[in-house]
Amino acid sequence: MDKREAQAALLSLGYDMGETGPKKDGVDGDWGKTSKTVCAIFQRGRGLAAMGELTPATIKALLAAVAAKNDGAGQPGAGAQLPSDWLPPARISRVIVHWTAGNHRASQLDRSHYHILIEYDAKLIRGIPSIAMNDAGGVSPGYAAHTLNCNTGSIGVSLCCMAGAIESPFNPGKAPMTREQWAALPPVIAALCRRYDIPVTPRTVLSHAEVQGTLGIKQRQKWDVSRLAFDPIVIGAAACGSLMRAAVSRLL
Incomplete structure (x- = not known):
């Protein structure tokens, strides 16, 4: 397996490889x-x-993952990242993305507010509330209270980062969002969209910073996610949200 084949394998497993190469899908042979x-x-x-290099053990794991996907032994694409018990039956209409405004590791408080958290190194953490507690038919006691007046039918996904961040002038604080976190986000959202049949639109897959403007539900000056600490050129909730939705759509 060469580098181009490895990129194609990762793409087939639901990972966002970017937009380089002849097909603008990240398969270009440049590692x-x-x-x-x-x-x-x-x-x-x-x-x-987690070295990021194409080692023999990585190639073996990639070949096994692709074979399992093709044989139907594993879930296709992005869904392979989330255990089935994280995805209980529920009526869900949207996914709302946040940052915790905390440190790079999920705290007990963080886990009480969100269904899925992504730590700085892309490790996925299950929140304490079940997704079923935020059912569209009505929330249950102990539900994930992640978005003001918009928790019913909403899954809360959060990146563990941005403690002490300042919106203007922008300062990402002592725990800035990492590129690894942002790259791990689209496969998680895509898995949720597959499981709960959620279309990828600005009203159904959005960040906390987009809720007030898009859904008309007043929030308390929330600006997550309207900046990418690792890419300061991207500015604003709409810009970040559009990038996020485009990456999720490519996986679906």
Whole structure:
């Protein structure tokens, strides 16, 4: 398996490889920053050393993952990242993305507010409330209270980051969002969209910062996610949200 084949394998497993190459899908044979980041996420999920390099053990794991997908032994694409018991039956209409405004590891408080959290190194953490508690038919006691007046039928996904961040002038604080977290986000959202039949639109897959403007539900000056600490050129909730939805759509 060469680098181009490895990129194609990761793409087939539901990872966002970027927009380079002839088909603008990230398959270009250049093992650059995006490929290394995605490879490290794959390695971490398989219990391998997350070096981002195409090692023999990584190639073996990639071949096994693709074979399992093709044989129907595993879930296709992005769904392979989330255990089935994280995805109970529920009526869900949207996914809302946040940052915790905390440190890079999920605290007990963080876990009480969100269904799924992504730590700085792309490790996925299950929140305390079940997704079923936020059913569209009405929330249950102990539900994930992640968005003001918009928790019913909403899954809360949060990146563990941005403690002490300041919106203007922008300062990402002591725990800035990492590229690894952002890269791990689209496969998680895509898995949720597959499971709960959620279309990818600005009203159904959005960040907390987009809720007030898009859904008309007043929030308390929330600006997550309207900046990417690792890419300061991207500014504003709409810009970040559009990038996020485009990446999720490519996986579906």
